[in-house]
Amino acid sequence: RDALTHRVQFGGDEVVQAKDGAGSATLSMAYAGARFADSLLRAAAGEDVLEWAFVRTDLFKSEGLEFFSTYVKLDKNGVKEVLPLPANITEYEKELVKKAIPELKKSESKGVAFVASK
Numbered sequence: 001r002d003a004l005t006h007r008v009q010f011g012g013d014e015v016v017q018a019k020d021g022a023g024s025a026t027l028s029m030a031y032a033g034a035r036f037a038d039s040l041l042r043a044a045a046g047e048d049v050l051e052w053a054f055v056r057t058d059l060f061k062s063e064g065l066e067f068f069s070t071y072v073k074l075d076k077n078g079v080k081e082v083l084p085l086p087a088n089i090t091e092y093e094k095e096l097v098k099k100a101i102p103e104l105k106k107s108e109s110k111g112v113a114f115v116a117s118k
Contacts, residue, residue: 001092043074050074050083057082063101067108 007014012025039051054069059082071083085097 005096039074043078044076046076048073048075048080053079055079055082059084060101064105065101065108066112068104 012028015025015028016023036051036053039049043049050071051074052069053072054067055072056066057068057070059065059068059070070085072079073081073083089097
């Protein structure tokens with residue numbers, strides 16, 4: 001389980017190493033973008049869609065996070081509802097989220113500062 005988790009977390013690095021530093025894992029990003037665009041188009045056409053998105057949420061406000069990736073319900077007007085993490089995540093996954101929060105806080109601060117500087 002730990003080996004698989006590490007491989008998923010660092011899959012992009014593995015691709016860059018396989019390409020000997022001559023590129024990045026753009027296919028994964030392209031697929032994610034295409035999937036999300038498809039979800040938005042389906043929602044705009046009137047379908048209720050459940051999709052993962054990185055959004056502003058109160059899910060981890062008490063831990064100092066303003067943004068997090070979680071399920072959202074999309075409809076023709078955009079994000080209809082931001083959902084909590086699925087109730088059926090394992091204790092292992094809960095611990096991964098807990099461990100990730102300090103790093104996520106740093107990344108969030110950098111991202112907010114970058115946007116504010118533009």
